[in-house]
Amino acid sequence: MVQRKLFLGARLKRLRRERGLQQGAMAAELGISPSYLNHLERNQRPVTAGILLKLADAYDIDIRAFASEGGEHGGADQLAEVFTDGMFQDLGVSRQEILETADNAPALAEAVTRLYTAFRELQRHPVGADTEGDERSYITPETWVRDFIQSSRNHFPDLEDGAETLGGALGDPLSVAEPLRRRLKEAYGVDVRVASPEEMEGASQVYDPQRRLLLLSSLLRPENKTFGIAYQLSLLELHPIIARLIEAARPPDAGTRHLLHVSLANYAAGAIMMPYGKFLTAAERYRYSIDRLCAEFGANVEQVAHRLTTMNRQGARGVPFFMLRIDPAGNVSKRYAGEKFPFSRFGGTCPRWNLHAAFQAAGQVVTQLIETPDGHRYFTVARTIERPIKTELSGGLLAIGLGCDIEHAHRLHCAEGIDLERAPVTPVGPSCGICPRMDCAYRATPPAGRTLAVHEFRKTVSPFPFVGA
Structure with a gap:
């Protein structure tokens, strides 16, 4: 993570502002000069391993998550997904331009994403009389609340x-x-x-x-x-x-x-x-066995899985999980993350992730190692759950996907007996529109910012071949 130069100025500035600190105050807490901090925030100096360690110690942050937010994660993926829309195709916005915007102007990237989200929602639902004059109301309540909860890292x-x-x-x-x-x-x-x-x-x-x-x-x-x-x-x-x-x-x-x-x-x-202290102690004792935790707290699988994504208390963090809930058609009805994971904001999930296969193995635990395009690997668990009330109209099963960074997998009961170093790894992406993988037979749409390489004399495994970076 620290072998390449990390220019994290925008993320560093945002962290400082979130803590309500002036440059001098933050520099003093990190043991550096205000001028050096100013250079870091303006990307005139890379953030070193020593600075990352000082940040982790002073502000109790996850170093890997902090560093990755300055790279190809976060705002870049959301912005790239926006530019998959056909209205932008003639602009030829490159992946590099998207990355530079997300890295150097994260607030601008977020503003563009919000505008596009509002545009999408206006297409589906005309603005009513109850908007109270606030333009943010153009975004549906579900989207607004989901983004608010995720901005708090699903922890209150x-x-x-x-x-x-x-x-x-x-x-x-x-x-x-x-x-x-x-x-x-x-x-x-x-x-x-x-x-x-x-x-x-x-x-x-x-x-x-x-x-x-x-x-x-x-x-x-x-x-x-x-x-x-x-x-x-x-x-x-x-x-x-x-x-x-x-x-x-x-x-x-x-x-x-x-x-x-x-x-x-x-x-x-x-x-x-599931009170925080008792739940975290039990989770560590049972090596995050969902069945054991269900029995301990009288909860069901979904309740325990959701609770696992909230273990983000300062000084007492659990394994940082992310979670998805889908129906058989692939519609996402819940999406939470205790750590950074490149969820698609406007689409569903990658078909190569075996979350969908859980419906063919109802009641069983299905594990998988996946790798996102940035090279990060995650250990995932998928299993079906029943709805709280089962009626003729409510339908049958849903599927829960739970995962964490592979570096935490050795702590999990469901990973016992799996050789995490040699087990097969499935390459996945956040959604076809922002996935850079070239030779994927599952690709449904071309990626944003890429030039198509379709030719009438040559067919490829992927229906949308494109020119690499």
Whole structure:
């Protein structure tokens, strides 16, 4: 990682501003002169291994993630995906131009990505009367909330602290559902009752504030009923924390505000069921065995997988996982990352990743080593899960993909017996539009910024051959 010169000026400047520091203050904390820091931020000097180590020590950052964000990850991939759109093809925007923009002007790259996202959403949904004059409302609530959560690296310290305190007050029973129910009743006068699907009228849970009654569908599985109670308790007990986070986030409209409220309450519910310290200790003890963690905390596979992506507490980090959830058609309905992973912002997933194959091996754990175009390798696990409520309309299985950098794979129970040095590695990409791999038979679209090399006298494995860099 440090054998090549790393010019990370934009990332270094952003880190300083995120910490609210002037150049002199940061230089003093790193033990360098303000003029040298100024040279680093202006890319007039490369960031050395010594500076990276000082940054990690002073600000508790992941060195590899920090360094990679200055390279071909992050904004460059998102910007490249934007330029796959046909409206830009005549411009001939090269990969090098995209990289230079993302490296030297990350805020500009993000602005272009936001504009394009808003354009895409406007094509699908005309602007309504509830935009409240905020142009950010042109982006759908789902996209806005997803980006906000990822900008926080899927970790909210204040919610974690509040949930951990609450979880400790509930004790350490064999099942947390009953203590949760008692807390709702004793602290807030809320009763919990299981109701028939007919009474629920299609809902999975409903809270009636006038009657102080929480109704849970009888079709919910036990762990989802527990989660439902924890969700309602988080809305009441952790309301001040959630309200502060929402106020600081400044959602652009009412719909986005409500979705963010639900997302933060869901986060808190998982943290109540699986308090940070206890969960991390158990995860390390069981070598991140999902089945063991499910049994320990009375949770299901999806709840545990999602919780694993949030282990990012300063000074007490777990394995940094990323997670995807898809349906049989490949639609992505959840996407979280505890570390850097080149997710596609506008598309699905690479068909070479065996996340899709999990549907042909229902109930089994499918492992795979994958390599992204930048040479980073990841150990991944895919398995099917059942929906919280299974009805004729809700359909059957979904698939969860969970992965981490290969350097952490030796810590995982599911990697035991696999020779990580010699096991076959599958080359994958974030999406066809931004994947630079030339000889891929699965390619569905040509990549952005590349010149096609199609000829009527010669056919290739890839339907869109192109000229290499």
